[in-house]
Amino acid sequence: MKNKFKITGMTCAACSRAVERAVKKLDGIDKAEVNLAIEELYVEYDEKKVSEDDIIRAVEKAGYGAYLKNIKEVTLKISGMTCATCAKTIERVLGRSDGILNAEVNFALEKLYVKYDTSKVRLSMIKSIIKKAGYDVVEDLKEKEKGDTKGKNNKSLFNLKIAAIFTLPLLYIAMGHMLNFPIPEIIHHHKNPLNFALVQLILTIPTVYAGRRFYIVGFRNLIKLSPNMDSLIAIGTSAAIIYGLFAIYQIAIGNTEYAKELYFESAATIITLILLGKYLEARAKNRTSEAIEKLINLSPKMATIIKDNMEIEIPTEEVEVEDVVLVRPGERIPVDGVVIEGKTTVDESMLTGESIPQLKEEGSNVFAGSINKNGWIKFRVTKGKEDTVLSQIIRLVEEAQSKKAPIARLADIVSGYFVPVVILISIVSSIAWYIVTKDGVFSLTIFISVLVIACPCALGLATPTAIMVGSGKGAELGVLIKSGEALEMLHKVDVVLLDKTGTITEGRPTVTDIKAYNIEEEKLVSYAASLERLSEHPLGEAVYEFAKDKGIDIYDVVDFKSITGHGVYGKIQEREVLVGNTKLMKEYNIDISGVERYIEEISKLGRTAIIVSIDREVKGVIGIADRVKENSRRAIELIKNMKKKVVMLTGDNYLTAKSIADEVMVDEFIAEVLPQNKADVVKEYQSKNKRVLMVGDGINDAPALAQADVGMAIGSGTDIAIESADVVLMKSDLLDAAYSIELSRKTIKNIKENLFWAFFYNVIGIPVAAGVLVLFGGPRLNPMIAALAMSFSSVSVVLNALRLKGFRPKK
Structure with missing residues (x-):
């Protein structure tokens, strides 16, 4: 069997090799080749041993997306629907059609999400099926x-x-x-x-x-x-x-x-x-749907580009990659790019929720929709309008709002049978009252009242409106929830697995301790940083960055030498300077007995010790560690308060892991976890019937994110991790993980309230309209009152969903 799959999430040749390796591991695969340029996987396989779903799952576990080349997904705008039964009708007629793999209608948004096999059915045929069912498809969705x-x-x-x-x-x-x-x-x-x-x-x-x-x-x-x-x-x-x-x-x-x-x-x-x-x-x-509209309106309609040293104003849609764009103070940035000239601060709060304006200078990334505050900049365009971070956010939110949550299925099932049952009740109750009273007018009143009061609109609106508002509110807070299913599952998780580096910690080494002996601290750092400036090691870079931030002098170095795995050597102001680990000191026969106890102390705290020697005498120790993010401890506290078990995963050694775990107070930690084994940890908890939320930021987290019941990616992480995740935290702040769980709980609670009142309204309203109260000497229901009650039920469900706009996370 031969087949082609479309692969998403690849960024380089390493990605394509990773996909090939993952697929080739399957039993029954004869050939697997990835074409990175067209993002396509060609596979030859024995269909008796391996299925298309097996191949897709293997690719997804590797951290990428996959679907059959002839499988397409589209979203169509539907007009003519008036209630949940209409939505159910469209789903039913499409579900019966050959080649339609999935069809979901969001009644509140009036959108149809459909997945189909292009070899069996065409989009024009799908539109024709919808029209024959009595509804219309709006062409040019985005424009109209x-x-x-x-x-x-x-x-x-x-x-x-x-x-x-x-x-x-x-x-x-x-x-x-x-x-x-x-x-x-x-x-x-x-x-x-x-x-x-x-x-x-x-x-x-x-x-x-x-x-x-x-x-x-x-x-x-x-x-x-x-x-x-x-x-x-x-x-x-x-x-x-x-x-x-x-x-x-x-x-x-x-x-x-x-x-x-x-x-x-x-x-x-x-x-x-x-x-x-x-x-x-x-x-x-x-x-x-205000959240979507606000996001769409963030992108300016016009942009100023520099061409032949002239400023030209053109529509944003016409801006091309590699164009140079000029943005003046107060203007919105039209597309994504990299600053090549100028300096300013930019308000990115609309995209990330981060209120503090960010400094932008040469080499900084800028994003469409953000506001240039007080300076001018020129930047080179890296992404067209359709590929900007803003456009991706809009697509994610739209997809989340279009796809149904599992809780919506109950309402769908009920509304599918609801109208025929109501018509039957109205006929039976009308005939019964006529037999009893011989009063044609009274029985007619009963007939009309039952028909009018029993409307499935409230049932159809109960779930999608709450999901629309909830996912929109998440986008406002910088939390992108990709589907209704993820939004529903978030608050149900039992275990929250947190990757350490880049999630709990900053993800980069930072100077945390300085111990000087018979020398000023500033002078010690100055000598160390002067040498480390010439080193390519991350620890050396941390020392240099620390000195630069503090404004400490940097000296010229002569006779510089880098000793791999040990440290660096050089001469500064004719003094011999060594900066490195204990192995370097022993190699140069330098006595470190005076600092061994201090090194042991900071090592227990998870710090890496760098020894500084001047003229063959130890003058100090600099401790370096990956610093815990400001809000990590508070975020973990909030998650634990929600009765979730919090577990930290790290590849670090036991002492370093324990130090961080104690600082942020997780329930458990697992140290020395190899990247490829993170998904196995997720599976282990799932085998104990635990629902797992995995939070990570790197390529090595992608398989675990895909395996987890809910995968959550830190926004500053890799594209692959973000592609594999169900939720993206744009601010890279772990507090937002806690907020998203709380938002999920509030949204599902709102949905349950909506469904309760929709069911309760009909359970009470229909018997009253059928004349039950009359049997006990009460009044009959006037059809006009029934119409008013029916209208109010739908409006009240939507207004209840809108209460989610007032969601304020606990700080």
């Missing part, structure tokens, strides 16, 4: 989306105004006499009953036209045996209107008593109230 939303809201408002203008006088005419309001004699129900009825019919017609969509979609879906919310409204109000026409006929032939049995005002009011509810719901739903 914003305008469509605005236009849809304006159209909804126009229809609402039309309905309200005609419904208010209709209500006055139909019910004014009950309140002794003055009614013109020409349309008085006693003196001119036929005119009274005809005027109501005339006023009802524009309202029905304003709500025509309910009838067009409702009856079409009913004919196709896929009834939805529109079908309930269409059947209920049509029954009231048809009965009204029958009443007009009776009045015309002399049965004027029927003037008391007109239900035109009920039909018109139901339509008006539902249009009002839909308009309020749409406005509230728009607020749930």
Whole structure:
């Protein structure tokens, strides 16, 4: 068997070799070759021994993404949906189609996420299936989306105004006499009953036209045996209107008593109230996607490039890689790049949540959407508009909002059966009451009330709206959650595994201790740093950076020598200087007995000791360690307070690991873990039925991130780690890991509240509408009140989800 797979997450030739090695380890693989340029894996294999899924899993465990070359994923904007049943209908018809691997509809966002096999089905065929089901696909998704939303809201408002203008006088005419309001004699129900009825019919017609969509979609879906919310409204109000026409006929032939049995005002009011509810719901739903809109608006529409020493303003979309862009004070940076001239501070809080402006000078990276504060800079473009960090963030948030969380499945199952069951209940209860009371008007009222009050909208909105707001809030805080599933799983994890280097610690060596003997500390550091400036060792670089930050003098060095594995030698101001470990000192026969105890003390604290000798005499010891990040201890404390077990993983020796573990107070630590064994640690906890959150930042963390129930990457880490993770912490602050777990808990709690009220509303509302209270001497439910309650249920669910916008993490 031969096949081609698309590989994501590769950045260099080493990545392609890693993918090849991972696949070749599988039994049954005859050939595996990666083309890095086109990001493609060609495989020849025995399909009896290994499957496509096995190959994809092997690539993912290596820290990369993979999918069959002929498998595509697209997101389509769907118009014409009015409730959760519509979403379920689209999923069902697509699910029955050959070649569709997965189809998920987000009713709140009106988006379809579909994964399909291009060898079996084309995108045009998918669109055709959707249209045959009674819905439309909006072309040019990104361009039209914003305008469509605005236009849809304006159209909804126009229809609402039309309905309200005609419904208010209709209500006055139909019910004014009950309140002794003055009614013109020409349309008085006693003196001119036929005119009274005809005027109501005339006023009802524009309202029905304003709500025509309910009838067009409702009856079409009913004919196709896929009834939805529109079908309930269409059947209920049509029954009231048809009965009204029958009443007009009776009045015309002399049965004027029927003037008391007109239900035109009920039909018109139901339509008006539902249009009002839909308009309020749409406005509230728009607020749930504000996070995406804010991110999109961060990127300026125009950019100033330098070409032939001239400043040219062009649209940001036309900026190319290698262009030189000029950004003045107060302007937003249009695309990603590297500064080549100038110096400024840049506010990146919109992208990372970090409030302190960052210094940018030659060699610094700048990112689209950030604000240049007080200086001018020129930078060379490294990524086009579609590939910027901002664009990646927008894609991640959109994907998270489009894909369903597991908790949504319950609502999907219920809404799929809901409408047919409601229609059955309305028919049965109406017939039962007619048999008992012989009152056609009463049974009609029951029929309409049940249909109108039972709307699955609240069920359909319960989950996606909360996920939209929750993932959007995460993006505001600098936490990118890639899927609804990850958002749901975060708060359920039992064990949090933390990689040490770059996650708990800074990830780079720093001077932590200085002990000088018969010499000033500054002079000691000055001599050491002068030598280490010429060294390429990370520990030497730490000493030099420390001296540079403190403004300590650096001297010229002669006769410099680097002794691999030992240290450095040189002459400064005609004095012989040695900087290195105990082996270097012994090689040069220098007595270190006076500092051995101090070296032992700092070694127990996880520090690396560098000895400084001047003219063959030890003058001091410099301790170097990977410093713990400022917020790591507080973050671990917060996670432990959430009843999660916190475990630190590191490749360091036991003493260094214990020192860091004691400082940040983790529950456990595992030292001397080889990079390839981190995923095995994850598996070990999973074998004990523990759900695992893995937090890491490096290439060697990628397999563990992919293996964990939730993988969380530090934003400053490698692209491969970020690609493998379910959650990305843009600020590289471990506190955000604690915040994301709390945000997950709050979001799922919000979803459960929404689902509870949606179910509770229908469990209570339908029996009341069916006349249960009447059996005990209570009132019947007026259809107009049922319509108001139905609209309120959807709006209340969305408003409850919007409470998540007020989420404030514990500091």
